[in-house]
Amino acid sequence: MLNDAGEAVSGSGPAPGRRGRLVVISGPSGSGKSTLVRRLLDRPELRLAVSISATTRDPRPGEVNGRDYLFVAHEEFEQIRARGELLESALVHGQHYGTPAGPVRDAIERGLCVALVIDVQGGFQVRKKAPDALLVFIQVPSLQVLEARLRARGTDSEATIERRLVNARREIELAREYDVQVVNDDLERAVEQLATILSQNGCGA
Ligand code: ADP
Numbered sequence: 001m002l003n004d005a006g007e008a009v010s011g012s013g014p015a016p017g018r019r020g021r022l023v024v025i026s027g028p029s030g031s032g033k034s035t036l037v038r039r040l041l042d043r044p045e046l047r048l049a050v051s052i053s054a055t056t057r058d059p060r061p062g063e064v065n066g067r068d069y070l071f072v073a074h075e076e077f078e079q080i081r082a083r084g085e086l087l088e089s090a091l092v093h094g095q096h097y098g099t100p101a102g103p104v105r106d107a108i109e110r111g112l113c114v115a116l117v118i119d120v121q122g123g124f125q126v127r128k129k130a131p132d133a134l135l136v137f138i139q140v141p142s143l144q145v146l147e148a149r150l151r152a153r154g155t156d157s158e159a160t161i162e163r164r165l166v167n168a169r170r171e172i173e174l175a176r177e178y179d180v181q182v183v184n185d186d187l188e189r190a191v192e193q194l195a196t197i198l199s200q201n202g203c204g205a
């Protein structure tokens with residue numbers, strides 16, 4: 001768990017009398033969720049941390065275990081889930097992903113908002129467990145733009161890109177169930193819009 005300065009949250013003091021809030025950030029793969037959350041963590045006016053998910057997928061070039069994800073084998077993922085240590089979990093694009101509950105709970109108790117960059121199945125599980133969670137959906141201007149971004153990112157195989165585009169249509173249909181939608185067309189505008197939404201929803205410093 002990292003705070004807005006990129007430091008381990010466990011090192012910072014508690015915020016007396018204040019509890020944080022869960023902020024689910026969903027959207028099709030390639031919609032810009034990670035880019036946006038990275039930018040929000042730099043904003044001094046927000047009190048925001050990001051949850052690091054466990055996943056069974058392989059690291060992409062440049063991804064670091066413990067920073068981008070906790071990369072685990074299938075067996076280990078099953079053990080973590082069986083011990084009840086995940087706040088939510090889902091099979092996404094053929095791989096398992098889940099949110100470790102402990103670090104999220106600690107950060108909330110310290111008064112931080114915690115961004116969960118997770119898929120819509122996970123988003124709905126979180127809403128059930130924490131009805132006050134804010135669910136934000138990141139939209140793309142069009143599926144053509146999404147495809148172009150996935151190709152430009154250069155991290156996924158052709159088969160993976162095609163699978164992600166098929167899943168994108170399904171996810172976009174569920175966006176209407178979310179509390180807020182933000183179109184990530186112009187990056188700077190989307191960052192500003194998200195920062196304002198978070199400030200107005202209990203995540204201001
Ligand atoms: P996600 O986390 O949703 O899978 P990423 O944050 O990895 O998406 O973004 C996918 C690609 O699109 C990255 O190469 C990123 O730099 C690029 N990107 C993100 N937002 C924009 C934007 N507004 N305009 C153009 N490219 C963007």
Ligand code: 5GP
Pocket residue numbers: 026027028029033053054057088089090092093097098099117118119120121122123
């Ligand atoms: P990627 O492999 O591109 O990093 O992520 C693929 C998808 O898995 C994205 O939609 C992402 O939001 C989702 N995801 C990442 N971590 C989690 C998690 O912990 N739980 C759930 N349910 N989905 C996740």
